[in-house]
Amino acid sequence: MEGSAPRRTRIQQEKRELILEAALEVFSANGFRGSTIDQIAEAAGMSKPNLLYYFRRKEDIHETLMQRLLDTWLAPLRELDDIGDPLTELRSYIRRKLEMARDFPRESRLFANEILQGAPRIKPMLEGELKTLVDEKAAVIKGWMRAGKIVRTDPWHLIFSIWATTQHYADFDVQVRAVLGADRGGNGRFEDAARFLEQLFLDGLKPKG
Amino acid sequence: MEGSAPRRTRIQQEKRELILEAALEVFSANGFRGSTIDQIAEAAGMSKPNLLYYFRRKEDIHETLMQRLLDTWLAPLRELDDIGDPLTELRSYIRRKLEMARDFPRESRLFANEILQGAPRIKPMLEGELKTLVDEKAAVIKGWMRAGKIVRTDPWHLIFSIWATTQHYADFDVQVRAVLGADRGGNGRFEDAARFLEQLFLDGLKPKG
DNA sequence: CTAACGTTTGTCCAACCGGTCAAAAATTTG
DNA sequence: CAAATTTTTGACCGGTTGGACAAACGTTAG
8 A cells, every 4th residue: 555655766855855955944044935946946956947846836845844844843842751750851841942942943943934924834733733732741741730749830831931942042043142242152052041941940030038 | 403314294204104004014924025015005005106105115114113123122121120129120021021022913023033034134233232231131130149139040041031931922922822722812821921921930840848 | 779767957938026207196385 | 376396106117936848868677
């Protein structure tokens, strides 16, 4: 039985990867409408008609890119598990998300761009798959709260705040680097951010006793 | 002595306002490159050449919009003051920022769009005016830390985290509403967010004792 | 070799888009 | 009123963009 994905030659596989890599670069920097097929083709080292041989429409590239993105993008949350110690679990979720902001900033920006424009292409997924996943994990977190392992609060907004604070370092990177300046804006900023976020989420700002 | 702003008739004032309002709507929803002069003109209820009579180029609209935005956008941070109680000051800064996300989501998205694309038009302002302001306020916060009023941590990343968590509710509004669902995604979400953020920033997640 | 198949490219097109321009319409001024 | 000035519009233009297409090129199998 053949899967739903069309069978492809080795060259097609490779060229499609090349195009997707180039498109990620271009789309994440300029947005969908701000990017041209020519730009992507040039970044992929081929002619425009050649690119259109592998992807019939500009939208197809974006769609493929978005589908792949979502899987890897939600992986850290999927890993959030009921097994270990709650605070440790949350701490490592934050760390994983921050690492993704550091290692895959283009993916983060591509996603941010899509949401900013009202998520025209992935709204169904947000209301379906994403909501289901978040509700599921919110239930896990609620369990931790009932068990007194973490403070009682709103699990959904907790997840939002983790997304916001970590993705900020990818999406608003220019601003972060501008404000930190040349000396503190180097690669150390992610370690500083990790330390800060750990402290914020665990203990907040109020001094003890 | 005449100011640097050109003198304008009453009609010019009004029409320019009309255009800027329409442009805010269109730009914040589609980004700069994703927006056309025709869209803005239609939203402002006038013809394209008529619009171009008031703003010679598309970029001029965006630039004017951006200049106005920045003043109001940074107002809450400017108000952060050394006078009152530190924790109260921070709490009301967070509240003000969240209110801006609620009341001016288009402005937030316009700004986010600009930063996401690498801030091509406002980078100098980020490295100049913004950095100066943030450094100044970071010094104030450091003073609070030295006085033991709030816990010792990185003031810059603290400010980033406040920006990120509050603006998230404007910039990622579609996602927030999708995940919360019809029942909890109503107007109450901002109050829920306010309660959550207050708790997070003050006490963190670790249970007492 | 050659037929079949997969890949690449030059050329072209229609739609769109930012911006111009001259002339008409409306408004203000005297 | 009429002249002067401001505002509005239809028509147009050059450049860009997404995409089509047929022909050329390369590769592989018989």
